[in-house]
Amino acid sequence: MDTGAIPAPIRIDVPNNHDNANWRLQMAMLALENIHEGIYWLDIDGRILYVNPAAERELGYSAEELMRMRVSDIDPNVPQEMWGEGGEIARMLEAGGLHNMETQHRHRDGHLISVEINSGAFEYGGVQYSMAICRDITQRKQMEELLHREKAEQAALIRKLEETQNQLLQSEKLAAIGQLAAGVAHEINNPMGFIRSNLATLRGYAEDLFEVIDAYQEAEPFLPVDSAVRSRIAQARQKADLSFLTEDMGNLIAESIDGAERVRRIVQDLKNFSRIGDSEWQRVDLHEYLESAVNMVWNEIKYKVELVRDYDNLPPVECIPSRLNQVFVNLLVNAGQAIPERGSIAIRTRCRDEYVEVAIADTGKGIPADVLPKVFDPFFTTKAVGKGTGLGLSVSYGIVQNHGGEITVVSQPGHGTTFTVRLPIEPLKGRKA
Numbered sequence: 001m002d003t004g005a006i007p008a009p010i011r012i013d014v015p016n017n018h019d020n021a022n023w024r025l026q027m028a029m030l031a032l033e034n035i036h037e038g039i040y041w042l043d044i045d046g047r048i049l050y051v052n053p054a055a056e057r058e059l060g061y062s063a064e065e066l067m068r069m070r071v072s073d074i075d076p077n078v079p080q081e082m083w084g085e086g087g088e089i090a091r092m093l094e095a096g097g098l099h100n101m102e103t104q105h106r107h108r109d110g111h112l113i114s115v116e117i118n119s120g121a122f123e124y125g126g127v128q129y130s131m132a133i134c135r136d137i138t139q140r141k142q143m144e145e146l147l148h149r150e151k152a153e154q155a156a157l158i159r160k161l162e163e164t165q166n167q168l169l170q171s172e173k174l175a176a177i178g179q180l181a182a183g184v185a186h187e188i189n190n191p192m193g194f195i196r197s198n199l200a201t202l203r204g205y206a207e208d209l210f211e212v213i214d215a216y217q218e219a220e221p222f223l224p225v226d227s228a229v230r231s232r233i234a235q236a237r238q239k240a241d242l243s244f245l246t247e248d249m250g251n252l253i254a255e256s257i258d259g260a261e262r263v264r265r266i267v268q269d270l271k272n273f274s275r276i277g278d279s280e281w282q283r284v285d286l287h288e289y290l291e292s293a294v295n296m297v298w299n300e301i302k303y304k305v306e307l308v309r310d311y312d313n314l315p316p317v318e319c320i321p322s323r324l325n326q327v328f329v330n331l332l333v334n335a336g337q338a339i340p341e342r343g344s345i346a347i348r349t350r351c352r353d354e355y356v357e358v359a360i361a362d363t364g365k366g367i368p369a370d371v372l373p374k375v376f377d378p379f380f381t382t383k384a385v386g387k388g389t390g391l392g393l394s395v396s397y398g399i400v401q402n403h404g405g406e407i408t409v410v411s412q413p414g415h416g417t418t419f420t421v422r423l424p425i426e427p428l429k430g431r432k433a
Contacts, residue, residue, distance in 0.1 A: 338364025
């Protein structure tokens, strides 16, 4: 607060009778002239009738200039219509007592000064006046604003640290799941290897046996009609239902080989997922990892979802494949959970100049307009307690950003949601893991 120069001590003659009215008036005026706070006397219309030197120093005007002004000329927050008979200021003063408020006064050079005002009303000669004591609190307000900004920055930093910590925890969980998946994949892969090999060998043996049986059948007509051997062959063929057996055995072996191949693909997808902690950049076919993500979530969505693929010819993309696989899994799981009973999920890929786009659209319940801006916020979730951490989309958003891409969402309640991932084809400078 600028109080100006410290005034020199003032010498006055003190009368013997301290009750002398002139002496009391003189002392009061001396106090007003030397107090550090600005003092204003005003009439009911807001005209300035008196100011002390502190008010002159505070605003940069002379007393003569200020006493040709109204309060509304120096206070932008108190317009002239608030003054006068019946005005808000008059009503407030008529209520009696002191009134405290904070406002701003405009300095002669145009800058604003924050002030704290204590005001009250008094009556003299049947006319109502008011007096205001103004304290410059600009420095205090600046400090409060600085503290407020620092507090907001600290809160933002704390939120960022919490987000980072929880993302690290999420990554650790995924890494642990990945290690488990790798172990399971390895254990499954060994027996499935010889099962597939044995089934292929069995198919070859069955084909050889069927050729031998066909040769015996060709020789059967040359046996005597009343031959015991011919009779045994007829009975055995009828009991075994040879024609059905021949057809069904081939089908059983083919289905078993197909099932073993599906298990092999699932094991491969588990291996891909188990590399969730990898940070190596590779140039890959995104369609392979989209299909891997589909296989990972298919058991959860297959009973209520029709899957539609609309794949474009995409060039290989430079990326961290396991991280993008995590993004695709999150988006597919969310799409499936958005469909309450029956619906469809469409996966569409497009090449756009130097970028590729992967859009995953569902026909689910959609996202309300007031919720849509928050879907990528950490810990935000509309799922029931225990059903979601609120980190899936936030982590996905971070992964796509670290790839130099962007992820957007469009939704209409009752008509479904589309998440679009846009990724650069070429490697990025200063890319992150």
